[in-house]
Amino acid sequence: AAGVIQSPRHLIKEKRETATLKCYPIPRHDTVYWYQQGPGQDPQFLISFYEKMQSDKGSIPDRFSAQQFSDYHSELNMSSLELGDSALYFCASSSRDIGYEQYFGPGTRLTVT
Amino acid sequence: ELKVEQNPLFLSMQEGKNYTIYCNYSTTSDRLYWYRQDPGKSLESLFVLLSNGAVKQEGRLMASLDTKARLSTLHITAAVHDLSATYFCAARDDKIIFGKGTRLHILP
Numbered sequence: 001a002a003g004v005i006q007s008p009r010h011l012i013k014e015k016r017e018t019a020t021l022k023c024y025p026i027p028r029h030d031t032v033y034w035y036q037q038g039p040g041q042d043p044q045f046l047i048s049f050y051e052k053m054q055s056d057k058g059s060i061p062d063r064f065s066a067q068q069f070s071d072y073h074s075e076l077n078m079s080s081l082e083l084g085d086s087a088l089y090f091c092a093s094s095s096r097d098i099g100y101e102q103y104f105g106p107g108t109r110l111t112v113t
Numbered sequence: 114e115l116k117v118e119q120n121p122l123f124l125s126m127q128e129g130k131n132y133t134i135y136c137n138y139s140t141t142s143d144r145l146y147w148y149r150q151d152p153g154k155s156l157e158s159l160f161v162l163l164s165n166g167a168v169k170q171e172g173r174l175m176a177s178l179d180t181k182a183r184l185s186t187l188h189i190t191a192a193v194h195d196l197s198a199t200y201f202c203a204a205r206d207d208k209i210i211f212g213k214g215t216r217l218h219i220l221p
Contacts, residue, residue: 033209035156042201043156045209058208090155100144102158 002026004093004105012111013081021076021108025093031055032074033102034066035090043090049074081112115140117204119212126192127220134187134215136202144205145185147176149198150214156201159187192219 005024013019025032034046036059045058049068060066063081068074078085088109092102116139126132136145147159160169162178162185169176173196175188185202197219203211 042211042214043203044211045203048209056205056208058210088155092156092158099163100161102146102156102161104155104157107155 004091004103006089006091006105006108008108009106010109010111012113014113015081015083017081017112019078019081019110021078021089021091021110023074023076023091023093023105025072025074025091026103028097029093029095029103030072031094031096031100032068032072033092033094034060034074034076035092036087037090037107038084038087041087046076078110083112086110086112115142115204115206115208115210117202117210117212119202119215121215122213123216123218125218125220126189128193129191131191132189134189134200134202134217136185136187136204136212138183138185138204138210140183140206142180142183142204142206145178146201146203146205146209147185147187148201148203150201151198159200189217194219194221 031050033048035043037043046060048056052068066076088107090107092104094102118137145162148156160176165180167178173190199214201214
């Protein structure tokens with residue numbers, strides 16, 4: 001069965017650079033969530049989209065932006081990267097039809113040097 | 114502001130024993146999630162609880178929700194080593210807030 005795809009899996013950037021993370025949800029899932037997990041930290045919810053519109057907003061810094069496209073894939077754009085942005089970034093997809101259960105991608109490990 | 118408290122944060126238990134992880138949340142929430150995470154891995158969704166009195170079971174894990182008490186529990190029956198992992202609960206109002214996680218270590 002198709003799973004959530006995230007790309008890239010690993011990314012190394014320098015401070016002040018920009019990064020774009022991509023998430024491809026499971027087909028027919030209409031909701032995408034983004035999470036950040038720093039080393040040894042609990043996950044932090046960043047933002048979610050339902051039917052291409054932002055639905056919930058968590059602790060997403062102003063330097064970050066995200067959107068969901070017409071094919072339901074989502075991108076997280078991160079600018080002016082800081083050392084503290086080094087983390088695992090997870091994407092999950094879901095649908096009301098499956099009781100909002102979330103299916104997670106493998107994550108993108110971002111390292112900012 | 115929604116806050117989520119989970120306890121215990123660490124739990125070491127013998128195989129075959131039963132135990133419960135508790136998740137309290139501070140304000141009205143329309144969804145309660147339970148996740149499992151193995152070291153260095155992504156999150157795995159275990160349960161989504163939507164209504165008061167909801168109970169879901171999968172194998173040796175059972176989750177329940179009491180919205181009046183703002184409490185969810187994850188009960189582990191006859192624990193086995195493979196259940197060793199970190200378990201997170203999370204609640205949702207207009208954002209999803211995680212608890213600090215329960216690191217579960219099951220001794221053979």
